[in-house]
Amino acid sequence: MTGCVLALESGGATASAALITPSGALRVATAETGQSHSSRLLPLAQELLSQAGLQWSDLTGIAVGAGPGSFTGLRIACGLAQGIALGQGTPLLAVSGFEANAYAWWVTHRDALSADGDDAAADACDGRMFEISFDARLGERYAAVLNLQMVNDQLELEWIEAPSVVSADSEFIASPEIRLDTLKNARQSSGQGNSIQLKDPSTELLGDDRLPLAAWIARFACDPRRSRMQNWVGPEELSPLYVREKVAQTISERLVTPDLVWSPMRLADLASVMVIENQAYPFPWTSGNFTDSLTAGYEMSVLKEQNVMVGYLVWMAVVDEAHLLNIALSPARQGRGLGLWMMRYFISLARTREFSKILLEVRPSNHGAIRLYSFLGFQKIGQRKGYYPQSADSSKEREDAIVMQLALRGDPRV
Template identity: 35%
Template sequence: MKSILAIETTTRTGSVAVLRDDAGELQLFDGAMTQQSGHAETVLPLIDSVIRQAGITRSEIGLVAFGQGPGAFTGIRLGCSVAQGISMALDLPLVAVNSLQAVAAAFDGGAGVTLVALDARMQEVYFAAYGAGGIELQAPVLLSASDVPQFVEPRLKFWARAVGTDQLAWLVGEGWQVVNAQAGQDWTTSLPVKSVDSEARPHAREVAIVGRQRWQAGQTLLPEQALPLYLRDKVAFTTEERQHGLGGNPKVESSGSRTNQVLLMPMMPVDLNEVVELERQSQAFPWSRRNFEDALAAGYRAWVLRVQDVLAGFCVAMPTPDDVHLLVIAVAPDYRRQGLATQLLAQVDQLARDHGVSRVLLEVRPSNARALAFYAKQGFREIGKRRGYYPAGKGEREDALVLSREIRELAV
């Protein structure tokens, strides 16, 4: 396998690395930009220097991996544009690695959960949670530092359950200093923590390592698909939580009040027993467990909503080059008409923004008047029909109406 060039410029200490494969033995070479700013003037000379240090030529590079953020806006754009330029000039594939996963990759504690927090300035942090091997338990979100305890504490048991552990492996990232400063104490001591590293920042070494894994899995990008990851337009808390004063977008003062614990989290395999049962209650011809397993294995995006410990709703969506396709959505009978479906649709809209597309599609049965009324209220409009799309019992088939909603505000 050819060498990997990795670029990380999302923080004030940018870096470049080359991961060289010597007949199956991996060798890492790296260099850092030590100045606090001005990465644009130094990144290209540093790339040439590290390539020479690795003893390779440009023709021996097979992949460019870059840190896509979140982080400093100028740094994110710089890393993305440099990676795109090299990719186009040398006709190489790209891999984007988010900053928090790069930090987690350096501190994989095996069994357990790794909580990563990076300083986002203005008393805010970028936060994400990972399991062993980089499994994403919580996608990167922006939080007011004072809100981190309210966000982490009720979700922690579900993250631990997803990886089959009752302990945390690491709390890593310089953002934990900001969290503790806002709390006025070392809040992290209240958690079952094995180790804390509150100095960690993303580095090109880990961008290269994660990039290699994704390259081997075929998860590469074309230059035009390489997009920065900004989180200033993200909403980490559910609607109900924000109504109680929680949220970091933009920074708001937390009331400190507790909510009814409506938790929005990525769907994990451990959720599937409950998901399949709710699907069975909601659909005349429900998805099977295998359908959900295949969707997660294929990398489709899926979320669950929990009220306290109860699964209250879920959805699964598939991003495509032109739109995001909502495949299935359900809310438990006891939690309907409480805005939960709207919250799930908001996640699908955000997925569209993340992928740079402006449309969400879904199918619905013409006979499902309640769903049609709900989608019409949400701004969906009929754009087509699929003949005989749904099973209807007794060997019959029912058409599907294709509905579309335009996403007006795309991420820059």
């Protein structure tokens, strides 16, 4: 997002606002601790606009701290942003504290190393996994695990573990179903193999500038390196991140909720399947591929969320091995940990049916999928030369396939 962007944050003890002007200048303002967020946040925003000689109509976007945090505080920032957006037609962006703080660490360290001329060390900041938690009181913490890296000069952020509530004395920030072995796999597959653990980071990681959280939310929203992240929405779609609410489910809750239902894929499902397939992959299967797979008797299931198809799974049994052929999740549902949950479902299914291993192929260029599979314990066992088409142009060289395997017998459950 370019132009003039306002950021609002009121989920913590101190409310803050930040403004990035069309020239790129950053202005910040904070309310004193103890002052009412509901009475101070709007004046803070108005003050920033007045200082810059701008009007509400000059805003090209509003970024909002979506949480986790105080239930009332989150509603104040979101409600104010929605009111402004309704009046001005301004798009909105929800930025969680997990995303903002991972980005703050990345920018602070990467830029400092680049300024020192250490480009190699700066590049090593890419591909880091962040384990982040915030105090949730009542002996609990809000926690999430995410990965941040540069891919083709674009900033990409991937949720490894969706936000959840964990015990304050948990050994790992990740939720209980992430065991020690799988967490180590994620760390080893993340860039230099180092994970960054941030505990209550807003008070300890922001470098010499000591910028309030709203400033990092604004910088994240305006960073041209994240132009692929199409997260701007209208006011009716903006909502806070209520981690404790059942509507903001953790991955383990999704396992038992009736809102997510697996069912056998049928010919009548193919129209919806093809919509997701063409959105999810640059080289999608054809409807004929799916029809042939159904005819051949492959294991094929669709995942529906409140009766709307959001993903599917295609695999086949070969003696005592389960071969994963296709797994896809609607892009509209990506980035929330649901892809990880789908893979865990498949692994659990394969274990229940007493398969010895799972095999799959993946493009070397599909970095997100490789990280996910490595995180779950898959190991590279080979490479198939020229397995995938590179483009519709037959003159282009085909892409190899990495063959990965997960041993199911004798290993801890994922």
